[in-house]
Amino acid sequence: MKRKTVAVSMLILAISGGAGCSTDSSVPSSSSSTDLSTFPATTSSAYSSAASGSSLASTPSVSDKVITLTLDTQIDGDTVRASGSVNLPDGGKLSVVLNRTIFDPQEPNGPGYYGVDFAEIEVRNGRYAYDLVDERKHSATAFVTAYNQGEPPQNHQRVGENVEVTVSFSPQSEGQTNAAIEAAGGPGGANLETSPQRRQIGGWTDHPYWTLTAQREFAKPLP
Secondary structure, three states, rough: OOOOOOOOOOOOOOOOOOOOOOOOOOOOOOOOOOOOHHHHEEEEEEEOOOOOOOOOOOOOOOOOOOEEEEEEEEEEOEEEEEEEEEEEOOEEEEEEEEEEEEEEOOOOOOOOOEEEEEEEEOOOOEEEEEEOOOOOOOOHHHHHHHHHHHOOOOOOEEEEEEEEEEEEEEEOOOOOOOHHHHOOOOOOOOOEEEOHHHHHHOOOOOOOOOOOEEEEEEEOOOO
């Protein structure tokens, strides 16, 4: 099973390929106001990788500030709060996704990822926060149950015990603000600290689709 997350407007399949899972691409445009202090801290991550490679990397940047993204996650029942910092102007748009792992016995190279909640959110004062809820938008259990119908037992998929949170920024996403695009060094994202697409396909094309991404995977019981 190839890796897959929801098809939100700010992500492309180069971040995570198909897992045999269909998803809804619509996203809400506002974030939750839940008090962060009520959530016990569990995990934290910041991704860093020097930018290098394609012709887009050599595009003159309007700023020499490196754009970085951090991610903290806190769990409270079925709610997973994703929060962190990103040095983008207010109003810059981020994508936040909660995926559930799905295992397929016909795909021995690891689990796939099925999007169970997702949103588009905005940066405020160099920070972001959003409360994701397990299976709020889609049910991994229902997906696997439907998939397994008519399949022999040895081919049955199963829902995994882990979830993954992904937060990403792209200057090429639909509706991205001009200020955020400028801060990123233009549509090519020359100022982004790291980019999954750049690492994966940067050597294949002069125009990789660049994003800045932070991820965390951890165990969480099913709802």
